[in-house]
Amino acid sequence: MGAKVTYNMEEAVKDADVVMMLRIQLERQKKGLFPSAREYSKFYGLNSKKLALAKKDALVLHPGPLNRGLEMTAEVADSSQAVITEQVTNGVAIRMALLYSMGGGKVNATN
Incomplete structure (x- = not known):
């Protein structure tokens, strides 16, 4: 589907529009x-040096909760690029x- 696989973080981030990090589930x-x-x-881990390889206005995503210092530095997590x-x-x-809809709730834009 056009996706490129790499195990090199710098290569993965280079020229990216969005950098999506995931939480490491250390308990598992x-x-x-x-x-x-x-x-x-x-x-x-995502730090300022690696993020600088992405596009200047690249967004940083993470579903939370964030393990600061592990998945990304506090500097990146608190930056204006992080949403x-x-x-x-x-x-x-x-x-x-989704739960409301799957539970039989009516989807109606006029409600």
């Missing part, structure tokens, strides 16, 4: 399969609407 990781937090952050709070807020509203 087995010690032998997951690198140290320092190693993970070094190779896959994490908006993403989380909209995600709650979307899930509420």
Whole structure:
């Protein structure tokens, strides 16, 4: 479908319009399969240097909750490019609407 697979963070971020990070679920990781937090952050964490490879106005997304310093630095998470709070807020509203609709609620724009 035109997607390119890479294991290099810098290559993945280069010229991106959006950088979507995911939460590392440390509680589900087995010690032998997951690198140290320092190693993970070094190779896959988003910091200002890596974000600078993306387009100047690239958005930073993360579904929350954020493990600051692991998935991304606080500097990036608190930057004007990060729209994490908006993403989380909209995600709650979307899930509420889907549950309402799936539960038999009527979808009517005039309500």
